[in-house]
Amino acid sequence: MNVLNPATRELFSNLVRREIRGRYKGSVLGVVWTLVTPLVMMLAYTLVFSVLFRFNDGRIPHYALYVLTGLSLWLFFSGSLVTAATSLLSSANLIKKIKFPRAIMPISTVISQSVTLAAMMVILIPFSLWLTPGDRRMILLLPVVMVPILLMVVGCALAVSVLNVYFRDIEHILAALILPWFFLTPVLFSFETFPLATEYTWLVDVLILVNFVTPFLLALQDVLYWGVMPSLGNWLYIGVVGPLIFAGGYLIFSRLQRNLAVEL
Amino acid sequence: MSDLPVGGIRLRGVSRSYDLRVEHNATLKETLMRRRRVRSRKVHALREIDLEVTPGTALGVVGSNGAGKSTLLTVIAGILPPDQGTVETRGRVVSLLELGAGFHPDFTGRENVILNASIHGMRRAEIEARMGEIIAFSELDQFIDAPVRTYSSGMYTRLGFAVASCLDPDILLLDEILAVGDAAFQQKCIARIAEFQRANTTIVFVSHSGMAVKRICDRAIWLQGGRIDADDRPDVIIDRYEHGLEKVDDLFGAFDEGDAESAEITAVRLFGRDGPQERFMSGEEFRVEVDYELKEPVAPVVSMVITTTEGGLIGGTDNRLVMDTDPTPGRRTVSFTLDRLPLLEGRFRVSVQLDPTAGGRPYHRRSRGNEFAVFAQTRGYGPVALPGEWSAQTTVHAP
Numbered sequence: 001m002n003v004l005n006p007a008t009r010e011l012f013s014n015l016v017r018r019e020i021r022g023r024y025k026g027s028v029l030g031v032v033w034t035l036v037t038p039l040v041m042m043l044a045y046t047l048v049f050s051v052l053f054r055f056n057d058g059r060i061p062h063y064a065l066y067v068l069t070g071l072s073l074w075l076f077f078s079g080s081l082v083t084a085a086t087s088l089l090s091s092a093n094l095i096k097k098i099k100f101p102r103a104i105m106p107i108s109t110v111i112s113q114s115v116t117l118a119a120m121m122v123i124l125i126p127f128s129l130w131l132t133p134g135d136r137r138m139i140l141l142l143p144v145v146m147v148p149i150l151l152m153v154v155g156c157a158l159a160v161s162v163l164n165v166y167f168r169d170i171e172h173i174l175a176a177l178i179l180p181w182f183f184l185t186p187v188l189f190s191f192e193t194f195p196l197a198t199e200y201t202w203l204v205d206v207l208i209l210v211n212f213v214t215p216f217l218l219a220l221q222d223v224l225y226w227g228v229m230p231s232l233g234n235w236l237y238i239g240v241v242g243p244l245i246f247a248g249g250y251l252i253f254s255r256l257q258r259n260l261a262v263e264l
Numbered sequence: 265m266s267d268l269p270v271g272g273i274r275l276r277g278v279s280r281s282y283d284l285r286v287e288h289n290a291t292l293k294e295t296l297m298r299r300r301r302v303r304s305r306k307v308h309a310l311r312e313i314d315l316e317v318t319p320g321t322a323l324g325v326v327g328s329n330g331a332g333k334s335t336l337l338t339v340i341a342g343i344l345p346p347d348q349g350t351v352e353t354r355g356r357v358v359s360l361l362e363l364g365a366g367f368h369p370d371f372t373g374r375e376n377v378i379l380n381a382s383i384h385g386m387r388r389a390e391i392e393a394r395m396g397e398i399i400a401f402s403e404l405d406q407f408i409d410a411p412v413r414t415y416s417s418g419m420y421t422r423l424g425f426a427v428a429s430c431l432d433p434d435i436l437l438l439d440e441i442l443a444v445g446d447a448a449f450q451q452k453c454i455a456r457i458a459e460f461q462r463a464n465t466t467i468v469f470v471s472h473s474g475m476a477v478k479r480i481c482d483r484a485i486w487l488q489g490g491r492i493d494a495d496d497r498p499d500v501i502i503d504r505y506e507h508g509l510e511k512v513d514d515l516f517g518a519f520d521e522g523d524a525e526s527a528e529i530t531a532v533r534l535f536g537r538d539g540p541q542e543r544f545m546s547g548e549e550f551r552v553e554v555d556y557e558l559k560e561p562v563a564p565v566v567s568m569v570i571t572t573t574e575g576g577l578i579g580g581t582d583n584r585l586v587m588d589t590d591p592t593p594g595r596r597t598v599s600f601t602l603d604r605l606p607l608l609e610g611r612f613r614v615s616v617q618l619d620p621t622a623g624g625r626p627y628h629r630r631s632r633g634n635e636f637a638v639f640a641q642t643r644g645y646g647p648v649a650l651p652g653e654w655s656a657q658t659t660v661h662a663p
Contacts, residue, residue, distance in 0.1 A: 006387065007382070007385050007386065007387050010382055010387060010388045011382045011383060011385075014378060014379050014382045014388075015379070018368060018371065018375075018379055021371075022368060022370060022371075025370050091366070093362075093366055094366035094383065095343075096338075096343065096361075097343070097359065097361040097362045097366070098341075098343070098359060098361075098366065098383055098384065099341050099342045099343050099357065099359065100383050100384075100385070258345050259344075259345075261338060261343045261344045262282055262344065
C-alpha cells in the first residue's frame with residue numbers, strides 16, 4: 001500500500017470522515033463531543049484526586065492541566081485500540097467483496113482518533129505555554145515526540161484489529177484491561193510524587209519498562225507540561241520501541257490478513 | 265515481467281479450499297488449549313483451474329450451487345489468495361460481487377457513492393465529475409441526498425451498479441447482479457455491459473440465467489466440483505447446462521468428468537435390430553455399444569444411465585457382475601441389450617461412465633451426444649412403458 005498515492009490519501013480522508021460523521025450523526029453538538037469527554041474526565045479526576053483526597057501535595061502545580069496532558073495521550077491510545085479491534089469486523093462486507101489494502105481500516109480509525117488528539121492539543125498548547133513550570137521552548141519538540149507515539153499506536157492498532165478477527169476474545173480482553181492499565185500509567189500521578197517511589201525504586205522501573213505506554217507518556221509530559229528535555233534513556237526507549245511496535249504490528253497484520261475474506 | 269496484456273486474466277493450476285467448521289470462530293482459549301478440536305471438513309472450491317481470458321472477452325461462468333463460481337471470482341479479484349497456483353491480472357479490476365457492498369446506511373446516496381468509488385481506487389475529482397452520470401443512471405435524483413437506509417432494495421441495487429459502472433474497469437467481475445432489480449433495470453445493466461464490451465473491457469459474468477449468459481457473453485465455462493467441466497460457445501454450454509446433466513452427476517455420486525488418463529471412452533453407439541439408429545419404436549430391440557481404451561493396467565466397471573434430455577433419470581445399470589477383469593492396456597468393447605425398449609414417446613440420452621471397482625473418482629464419463637428419440641404406439645403416461653397387460657374378471661352383481 002502506497003500511502004503517498006493521492007487516491008489512497010483521499011480514501012483515508014473519506015473513511016475518516018465516514019467514521020467521525022457516523023459517530024456524531026444526528027447529535028446537535030457533533031464533533032464538539034470529542035472534547036467534552038476528556039474535559040469532563042479532567043474535571044472529575046481533578047476534583048477527586050486533588051481536592052477530595054488531597055493526593056496531590058502541590059508537587060504537581062496545575063494538576064488539571066497535568067491530567068489533561070496525560071488524558072490526551074491515553075484517550076488517543078485506548079480509543080485507537082478499542083475502535084481498531086472492531087474495525088475489520090465491522091467492514092467484513094467490504095473486505096469480502098472488494099479488493100483494497102485492508103490495513104486502511106485500522107489505520108483510518110487511528111487517524112480519526114488523532115483528530116480528537118489534535119483538538120485537545122489546540123486547547124493544551126496555549127495553556128501549557130502559559131502555565132508550564134519549565135522551559136516553554138520545549139514545546140517545539142512536541143512533533144518529534146509525536147512520531148514514535150504515532151508509530152506505537154498504529155502498530156498496536158494493526159495487530160489488535162487482525163488478531164481480533166481470529167480470536168474474538170481480544171476486544172473483551174481489551175475492554176477489561178483498559179481501566180487497570182489506565183491507573184498503572186502515570187496519567188493521574190507522577191513517579192516523582194509517588195509516595196513509595198523512593199523506597200521501591202524497582203517498582204517504578206517495572207511500571208515504566210513493562211507498561212510500554214509510560215515512556216511515551218513521560219516524554220509527552222516532559223515537553224508539553226513540565227517544559228524539560230526528556231532524558232536520553234527516554235528518547236532511546238521511545239525511539240527504538242515505537243518503530244519496533246510498528247514493525248511488529250505490520251508484520252502480524254500482513255501475515256494474517258491473507259485469509260481475512262474467509263475468516264470474517 | 266508479465267507478458268499479459270491489459271485486461272488479460274491468467275490462472276495456472278489454481279486450487280482453493282475452505283475449512284468448513286461447525287463453529288466458525290475459535291476463541292483464544294480453544295486455540296491455546298486445543299482441547300475441543302472443532303470438527304472441520306475441507307471443501308475444495310477450486311481444483312487446479314487453468315484459465316486464460318483475453319482482453320475484451322465476456323466470459324460467462326455457469327454451474328450449480330457450490331461449483332466454485334463465486335470463489336473463482338474472489339480469487340480473480342484478489343480478495344482471496346489461492347492455496348496453489350498463480351493468478352495474474354493486468355489493469356484495474358473491479359469486482360461487483362454484491363451491489364452496494366459497503367454502503368453505510370446512515371449516509372446519503374451521494375456520500376456513499378464517493379466512499380464506495382474511493383474504496384475502488386477512484387480519485388475524488390473523477391467521482392465529482394461523473395456524479396451527474398451516476399445519479400442519472402441510478403434514477404435516484406430525488407433521493408440521492410437521503411440516507412440509503414431509506415432506500416428500497418431496487419434503489420440500492422441501482423446505485424450500486426451505477427457506481428461500479430463509472431469505474432472504468434479493465435476487468436469487470438460480476439456475480440449474479442442481474443438476479444435483482446426489475447426488468448427495466450436489467451435491460452439497462454445489459455446495455456451498460458454491452459458498452460463495456462465495446463470499450464474492450466474483459467468481463468467475467470457469473471449467472472444462473474442462461475438467457476443472460478447467451479446475450480452477454482462470447483465464451484462460457486461450466487464449473488463443476490471446482491473444475492472447468494466445459495469451455496465453449498455460450499449457446500453450446502447453456503444448452504447443456506439447462507438440460508440439467510447435473511442430475512446424472514448426482515446419480516453417479518461424483519461431480520467430475522474424470523481425466524480419462526487411465527481409461528477413456530472412445531465411442532458410444534446405439535443400435536436397433538437392423539443397425540445403428542437414433543430413432544426407436546417403443547418395445548423394439550435397443551443396444552448400446554461402448555468402446556473404451558485402457559491406457560494403464562486398470563479394470564473399470566462400465567455403467568450406463570438413461571435420462572430424459574431434461575435430465576430426469578429413467579434408470580441405469582453396470583457390468584460389475586460380468587465385467588472384464590483383464591487389466592492389459594488396449595481397446596475393449598462392451599454392449600448392453602434391451603430386448604424390448606421400455607420407453608414411451610420422448611427424447612432420451614445415454615450416459616456412460618468408467619469407474620474404478622473400488623469406487624472413487626471416475627476414470628471417465630461421457631454424457632454428451634448419444635441422444636435418441638422414441639416413438640410409441642401404445643398408450644401410457646410418463647417416460648416408461650409399463651410392461652404389463654390389462655385383463656378383466658367380470659362379476660355380475662345381482663341388483
